[in-house]
Amino acid sequence: MSARRYTLKKNQPAASPSLAIEYQKELNEAQYAVATTLENPLLVIAGAGSGKTRTLIYRVARLIEAGVAPQSILLLTFTRKAAQEMLRRAAMLMDDRCEQVAGGTFHSVANLILRKYATSIGLDPSFTILDRSDSEDVINLLRTLLGLNERAKRFPKKQTISGIFSKTINKDLTLDEVVLRDYSHFADHLEDLHKLQVTYQQYKTQKALLDYDDLLVKLRDLLADDQSINRQLSDTYRYIMVDEYQDTNKIQAEIVRLLATSHHNVMVVGDDSQSIYSFRGAHFRNIMDFPQQFPSVQVFTLEENYRSTQPILNLANAVISQAEEKYPKRLFTRKSNGSVPALIQAEDERAQSRFVCQKILELREEGVPLHEMAVLFRSSFLSFDLEIELTRCDVPYIKRGGFKFMETAHVKDVLSHLRVVANPRDSVSWNRLLLLIEGIGPRTSQSIIAAVMNSITNSGHFLEGLKSYCKGSHYSTALQELYTLLEKLNEENTTLMPAEKMGWVCHYYLPLLKQRYDDYPKRIKDLEHLQTLAERYKETETLLSDLVLEPPNESVSDIVASDHEDERLILSTIHSAKGLEWHTVFILWALDGRLPSLHSFMSDEELEEERRLMYVAMTRAKENLFVTYPVKIFDRASGSVLSKPSRFIEDLDQNLLETWTLIEES
């Protein structure tokens, strides 16, 4: 580990007295230095709540003020919502020019660039993007096709296989390395896994399908292999800013490096203590390797916290100070008073839920709005019991993270119809929509798909293949209806708006939905929500890629009806809480075996990541922090009883964390 160098630049004299924005007044010394250093590589280590977003916004404004064209600024963020929010705030600070700044996630930027340059790398520009479950479906299909699940020894499940393949790419390892290191119990299947991986790649290429990893890999390869395109893009984006750099992986770092070849104007912001995505190949060392890629880099550190009270910071600092490996950084604040965070032991899960719910109601009485309170947890399923309690007490909430709206079956069903029209070679979607029809199972579906693919190669028209199946069997009437729908969508492909097309699909799908699900009224609501989303789009292809890349992450059915739209409690996984803050934060299940999760006990590295997760959760709180855990929890997977509080907060001084016990009132 290289020693950290702090380079604090002396305050520059204010650029010009006529400027509307008074940077020096509105930013602290370090923030000001960052916002006004416009050229050359820049690394900013920004502690939690240190005004990182604010600094980025001011820097965007400063760049535009200095005459830089907004279109030549590229802002890479973790979610596209984050980018839009920043640009909106920058526009408020300055003017609408800020909205023209290019921004989004690595994946969404890759999507745009690849669609534009697809033909030059032999890619169909109307390629379909596979989300996680789509790519698992493909893998499952190929696994059966290769006869791998009939092996004597059990072959890994589709999720596991997909995880292995993804790790090879994101951690830049060979298949052998990944399997032997993390999945040694499947070492016997190495040869078959190799075969499957090759087949998977071929299948995707043949059907014009790209999974999340392909988007990044293809963009990197495009930039690395084609000098002239690299030049064009590098000249287009003259100023690059990357947020949450601690959660980027090697490929993303390479993309940044390649995009900056002609100018080196790159600024990356991050915090090694908040790196929580290593399962996706991110490594916090990435942030420290940055100076090696750009030797002329200037390094800044933001340590003053504007979010939390001192007692909360004291606790967070104590948790992170036990980290094996960390970079010296100590958050401080001027908000000195505030109450000491509380640790509450509950006798079981129900008691924990009841306590949290009751406390939330109390705080609401005291005037804390519901949307200023959040309940955070390690894994999505850990909030199930609390959700029941909240519903019982009529507390409206939204849940972020975990299962996504887009991943619900009925939404995917509807979209698959639009997808086959956009890319008829997309056999994943064909399979999905065919299986909906009664009487058609995996076998029949495969043979119909084969016929469709044949008709594409022979006549160039996919409907021919479907037609031949429309008579003579018990499912032919249903298939005829499907044919009519797809014919309509295809013939009026260019004249119909995306929302109109979706209307036709829903009309066709509604009877199937009602027959399939008992809870169809809820699902119909979801589809209506999808319809409203679609109305914002002019191009079906944009709609489809956006939905895969940036899925709306709250399901309508999760929302308990409420009169006041904004008055909703937030439930979130810690991962999805990144970058956010609330007046009051509850950390649920701070139980050893849940946070840290049992899965992480084997490796020190994973355990360290769990610690950072706890740190991230704590630093979301502005005023109040409650940490709770139930005892006597039996874990079926390990066969053990969990009763100890999280090792990260055990035996801490009462000054840092006050312990409380729940007394049941009769």
Add this chain to the structure above:
DNA sequence: AACAAGTTGTTTTTT
């Protein structure tokens, strides 16, 4: 016999 559909116990985090 081949295939479709219904039944029963486990589930990390996400672009």
Add this chain to the structure above:
DNA sequence: ACAACTTGTT
């Protein structure tokens, strides 16, 4: 919600 297993249909 998924996979493995079981029952039902053509």
